[in-house]
Amino acid sequence: MHSAVFLIEFGAIILGLGLLGRVAGRLKFSPIPLYLLAGLAFGTGGLLPLGASEEFVAIGAEIGVILLLLMLGLEYTASDLVSNLKTQYPAGIVDFTLNALPGAAAALLLGWGPVAAVVLAGVTWISSSGVIAKVMGDLGRLGNRETPVILSILVLEDLAMAVYLPIITALLAGVSLAAGSLTLAIALGVAGAVLFVAVRYGRLISRFVSSDDPEKLLLVVLGLTLLVAGIAQQLQVSAAVGAFLVGIALSGEVAEGTHTLLSPLRDLFAAVFFVFFGLHTDPASIPPVLLPALALALVTAATKIATGYWAAGRAGIGVKGRWRAGGTLVARGEFSIVIAGLAVTAGIEPALGPLATAYVLILVVIGPLTARYTQPLAAWFAERRSPGGRSADPVPDAAAALPEPASRER
Numbered sequence: 001m002h003s004a005v006f007l008i009e010f011g012a013i014i015l016g017l018g019l020l021g022r023v024a025g026r027l028k029f030s031p032i033p034l035y036l037l038a039g040l041a042f043g044t045g046g047l048l049p050l051g052a053s054e055e056f057v058a059i060g061a062e063i064g065v066i067l068l069l070l071m072l073g074l075e076y077t078a079s080d081l082v083s084n085l086k087t088q089y090p091a092g093i094v095d096f097t098l099n100a101l102p103g104a105a106a107a108l109l110l111g112w113g114p115v116a117a118v119v120l121a122g123v124t125w126i127s128s129s130g131v132i133a134k135v136m137g138d139l140g141r142l143g144n145r146e147t148p149v150i151l152s153i154l155v156l157e158d159l160a161m162a163v164y165l166p167i168i169t170a171l172l173a174g175v176s177l178a179a180g181s182l183t184l185a186i187a188l189g190v191a192g193a194v195l196f197v198a199v200r201y202g203r204l205i206s207r208f209v210s211s212d213d214p215e216k217l218l219l220v221v222l223g224l225t226l227l228v229a230g231i232a233q234q235l236q237v238s239a240a241v242g243a244f245l246v247g248i249a250l251s252g253e254v255a256e257g258t259h260t261l262l263s264p265l266r267d268l269f270a271a272v273f274f275v276f277f278g279l280h281t282d283p284a285s286i287p288p289v290l291l292p293a294l295a296l297a298l299v300t301a302a303t304k305i306a307t308g309y310w311a312a313g314r315a316g317i318g319v320k321g322r323w324r325a326g327g328t329l330v331a332r333g334e335f336s337i338v339i340a341g342l343a344v345t346a347g348i349e350p351a352l353g354p355l356a357t358a359y360v361l362i363l364v365v366i367g368p369l370t371a372r373y374t375q376p377l378a379a380w381f382a383e384r385r386s387p388g389g390r391s392a393d394p395v396p397d398a399a400a401a402l403p404e405p406a407s408r409e410r
Helices: 002-026 032-041 054-074 078-109 114-125 129-138 147-173 177-200 202-209 214-234 239-249 252-279 287-314 319-328 334-346 352-385
Strands: none
Touching: 002 032, 002 054, 002 252, 032 129, 032 252, 032 352, 054 129, 054 214, 054 239, 054 252, 078 114, 078 147, 078 287, 114 147, 114 334, 114 352, 129 147, 129 239, 129 252, 129 319, 129 352, 147 239, 147 287, 147 319, 147 334, 177 202, 177 239, 202 214, 202 239, 202 252, 214 239, 214 252, 287 319, 287 352, 319 352, 334 352
């Protein structure tokens, strides 16, 4: 009986996602907000809470994030990653300064204390790699010239999590400096080792997984990705970072074949991830913290847009591409919820969890909108302000989509 209920629930979820995706396609709109609203409707405190399929949906959500980041990694070579990280690290510093400080300041203004300030700083700092990867794919921007800048910032944030999460875990647990330092050293060592292997031995890894049989290629790549992601997470490093670096390590025909085989799986599990996010949000907990969450969301949406605009400008991207880069970075998601969940479990501040949930929900809905409309709105305002009603920007759009072979030929 339990298996029958599970099949009915999960089948209804998948069917509903397909129908919502069709509606979004007709409206030429990202389906992510619709997936989230569906999760709210059938989650904790919703219209019809699910039961039998919830555990499977949770696992599917984790796989969704991993596949999103794997597919992002497949778009770029190891040399692309290293060169972008070397040139874009100042953008990581600007990103931290503009987006972590508002969260810390908000916690202090609310009287929550320094530990809660460190937690909320992480919530407002880290963009959602999963949401952003999905949005860029939906908008067909993976080949745009601003995309490497966006990916560099996301990778820097994910790698920074290897440092931040052990620190915040130690602060919340009140462990000794020695124990916290050991956890941090292990996390940094693992992240560095995975990056080194991906860059140095990428060709060997590609030969190992290469196969003319699509079934064998799918099984080996998927198994390797989940294995590396699981080991990375077990050692306090982001599973998303592990999956991304596996994608970076694969090259040539292997990358092309993997992209073709895994695209449908990515789309399925990515949709499940967004539903899962909504399932664990109690709508009743949002209204009491909605105003401070909305104010914080608006401030940090503006700071993320400023971060992307500055970073893309520094990389020589045209004005239109700068606005697109800024708008794309707005969404927050999985990491922010993980960070807030650690604080709630530790009992630091009861209101922190609902505030973080409302904050992320607002930005994960606004994020696809800013990604799509920031650049057109900026162009409209520039045209309105310029003499004679013509755009004041003489700079050609250097961020237009380029032929994909530049990033796919390994």
